[in-house]
Amino acid sequence: MSAIPSSQVMLPALAERSGPAFWRRALTLVRRKVLGAIGLVIIVFFAFIALFGPGISVLGKEITPPLTSTDPNMTRLVGRLGAPSADHWFGTDELGRDVFARAIYGTRPSMVAGLFASVFGVGLGTMIGLVSGYSGRRTDMVIQRVVDGLMSFPPLVLLLTLASVFQPSLRNIVIIMVVFVAPSSSRVVRGAVLGIKELQFIEAARMLGLPGWKIAVKHVLPNVLAPVLVLISVVIGGAILTEASASFLGFGIAPPNSSLGSMLSANVGGAMTQQPWMALAPGIAITLIVLSFNLLGDALRDILDPRLRGTGR
Amino acid sequence: MTAYITRRILSSIVVTLLVSVFVFMAINLQKGDVIEANLAGSGIVSKDQVEYLRRELKLDRSPVERYLTWWHDVILGCEKDAKVCYGNSLRASGVSIWSRIGDALPYTLQMFVMSLFVSFALAIPIGTISALRQDTLVDYCLRLFAILGVAVPTFFIGTLFVIFGSKWFSYAPPTGIPYIWQDPFRSFSAFIPPALILGYSLSAVTMRMMRSTLLEVLRQDYVRTARAKGLPGRNVITRHAFRNALIPVITIVGNQAGFLLGGSLIVERIFNIPGMGWLAFAAIADRDYTQVMATTLMLTVGVIAINLVVDVCYAVIDPRIRYS
Numbered sequence: 172m173s174a175i176p177s178s179q180v181m182l183p184a185l186a187e188r189s190g191p192a193f194w195r196r197a198l199t200l201v202r203r204k205v206l207g208a209i210g211l212v213i214i215v216f217f218a219f220i221a222l223f224g225p226g227i228s229v230l231g232k233e234i235t236p237p238l239t240s241t242d243p244n245m246t247r248l249v250g251r252l253g254a255p256s257a258d259h260w261f262g263t264d265e266l267g268r269d270v271f272a273r274a275i276y277g278t279r280p281s282m283v284a285g286l287f288a289s290v291f292g293v294g295l296g297t298m299i300g301l302v303s304g305y306s307g308r309r310t311d312m313v314i315q316r317v318v319d320g321l322m323s324f325p326p327l328v329l330l331l332t333l334a335s336v337f338q339p340s341l342r343n344i345v346i347i348m349v350v351f352v353a354p355s356s357s358r359v360v361r362g363a364v365l366g367i368k369e370l371q372f373i374e375a376a377r378m379l380g381l382p383g384w385k386i387a388v389k390h391v392l393p394n395v396l397a398p399v400l401v402l403i404s405v406v407i408g409g410a411i412l413t414e415a416s417a418s419f420l421g422f423g424i425a426p427p428n429s430s431l432g433s434m435l436s437a438n439v440g441g442a443m444t445q446q447p448w449m450a451l452a453p454g455i456a457i458t459l460i461v462l463s464f465n466l467l468g469d470a471l472r473d474i475l476d477p478r479l480r481g482t483g484r
Numbered sequence: 485m486t487a488y489i490t491r492r493i494l495s496s497i498v499v500t501l502l503v504s505v506f507v508f509m510a511i512n513l514q515k516g517d518v519i520e521a522n523l524a525g526s527g528i529v530s531k532d533q534v535e536y537l538r539r540e541l542k543l544d545r546s547p548v549e550r551y552l553t554w555w556h557d558v559i560l561g562c563e564k565d566a567k568v569c570y571g572n573s574l575r576a577s578g579v580s581i582w583s584r585i586g587d588a589l590p591y592t593l594q595m596f597v598m599s600l601f602v603s604f605a606l607a608i609p610i611g612t613i614s615a616l617r618q619d620t621l622v623d624y625c626l627r628l629f630a631i632l633g634v635a636v637p638t639f640f641i642g643t644l645f646v647i648f649g650s651k652w653f654s655y656a657p658p659t660g661i662p663y664i665w666q667d668p669f670r671s672f673s674a675f676i677p678p679a680l681i682l683g684y685s686l687s688a689v690t691m692r693m694m695r696s697t698l699l700e701v702l703r704q705d706y707v708r709t710a711r712a713k714g715l716p717g718r719n720v721i722t723r724h725a726f727r728n729a730l731i732p733v734i735t736i737v738g739n740q741a742g743f744l745l746g747g748s749l750i751v752e753r754i755f756n757i758p759g760m761g762w763l764a765f766a767a768i769a770d771r772d773y774t775q776v777m778a779t780t781l782m783l784t785v786g787v788i789a790i791n792l793v794v795d796v797c798y799a800v801i802d803p804r805i806r807y808s
Contacts, residue, residue: 316502420753435643436639461636465635465688
């Protein structure tokens with residue numbers, strides 16, 4: 172760690188990692204950030220479904236069984252578009268597939284897409300922002316113009332263009348989302364880096380003759396981690412929504428497998444007007460997940476980095 | 485200021501060129517071309533004819549040549565006896581790419597204005613009240629309501645609106661929406677549901693911005709001075725705090741421009757609005773790349789221009805901001 176502790180900007184509660192003081196502080200935080208705490212609980216709930224819903228198997232060996240014994244891709248000719256019942260809790264879709272099972276199985280791809288897109292996107296953005304902000308001058312200029320270009324691209328058009336180049340799959344959707352999460356997050360990181368660069372301890376490090384990259388990585392980077400963490404939590408919600416929108420337009424996860432977004436898309440063509448039930452479960456699930464990540468992000472933002480308040484999505 | 489604007493415009497041109505190269509590369513990586521996407525598989529054309537058409541449309545030329553031809557045809561127009569003009573849509577032959585954009589743009593602009601209005605009408609009061617009642621139940625409820633807007637997928641709320649609207653109120657998404665100057669009332673009312681949905685989804689960001697800037701302004705010295713000299717609380721807020729807090733909120737328009745111009749595609753689809761998002765979507769699906777280039781560049785230029793205008797307005801309204 173650097174000479175100037177980064178914990179100044181870090182979560183105060185994390186300064187002490189265990190013991191009664193930690194828990195007391197955590198409790199105060201929960202009380203002060205009620206909405207954030209509620210969001211966290213909901214996220215944990217959906218993370219549980221994403222992790223254990225389809226069951227965990229390693230190398231073909233089942234470690235935990237799926238949460239539901241119903242096959243999400245099994246079609247039934249009799250009982251299509253069924254209303255919720257004891258057998259099919261959320262009803263059945265236009266091919267007679269069990270909506271509950273599809274929602275359970277579909278949570279994982281949605282969460283995975285959101286998590287990976289934001290972690291890799293913000294990660295890449297952090298590196299770009301660090302290089303751009305720290306090196307300044309020409310490098311900064313060139314990088315910033317490219318970032319401008321990517322950012323003034325209407326996001327959905329970029330997504331559609333790229334999605335029609337690559338085969339629709341979860342991995343490709345994540346790659347595409349990384350492409351447009353990275354530029355905007357690099358802006359935020361660059362801004363933070365520009366501020367930190369002028370501080371005295373960086374000057375001191377430079378006086379000591381440390382090479383530029385070492386200062387950037389060991390002294391600047393730890394100090395921008397707080398906004399980065401906030402950024403990740405805010406971006407996850409948006410990424411989940413984007414994946415859902417892409418799936419809705421037919422560019423998402425490949426059928427017959429489901430993601431929460433693709434479950435809504437299959438329904439566009441009229442089936443849903445007869446049977447609105449089938450839209451409710453995936454729609455509400457997406458809403459709750461994105462809402463929770465936003466609430467958590469807001470709370471984190473307030474706690475970790477007051478400067479960031481009110482910027483970004 | 486003039487120097488700043490000139491520099492911004494020059495760098496915008498560079499950015500636009502970058503975007504055009506990028507788009508062109510992307511559409512050339514797509515599988516299939518306009519002929520395959522629209523004719524092949526229909527069985528009415530032979531292989532020879534496809535090859536002939538491909539030559540006719542210059543699709544057999546190198547990408548660099550086609551890229552330059554596109555710029556040539558768009559800027560200088562086509563030669564009179566040219567078989568194909570890249571200033572025209574490849575799909576709808578003979579129709580200029582600009583006339584198709586001209587058909588779509590008014591819808592998109594109308595959507596843009598109406599959704600922004602809805603978003604501000606929701607966000608500014610909510611943001612103000614929740615800042616004045618920071619960390620109370622009122623604050624929580626209002627913020628929850630606004631954030632819900634960003635969390636509900638627009639396609640979900642849109643689809644529900646159409647389903648339940650048709651079930652209970654015999655609502656149907658209109659077909660053939662007139663332009664605002666043709667039939668103001670019908671056009672306006674057709675845009676109300678989509679503008680409400682889009683505006684609601686945008687309002688969370690604006691609300692957050694409003695809330696945090698107002699909180700910041702309320703801690704400023706001049707607000708304390710206004711309080712100290714005995715102004716009633718209401719006057720302090722309306723005359724000193726509120727106005728100053730409103731300024732940074734303007735910048736949000738720039739951030740939302742990209743989303744509103746292209747991202748309204750989903751709402752356009754649900755409510756049958758043939759706007760720019762729809763045009764871009766159809767052109768990409770058709771592999772109509774002269775049209776894709778024009779539409780995407782148009783949207784990009786729009787986003788850049790709106791951002792420039794916003795930044796300039798910002799400097800004009802707030803004299804503390806000086807760009808160098």
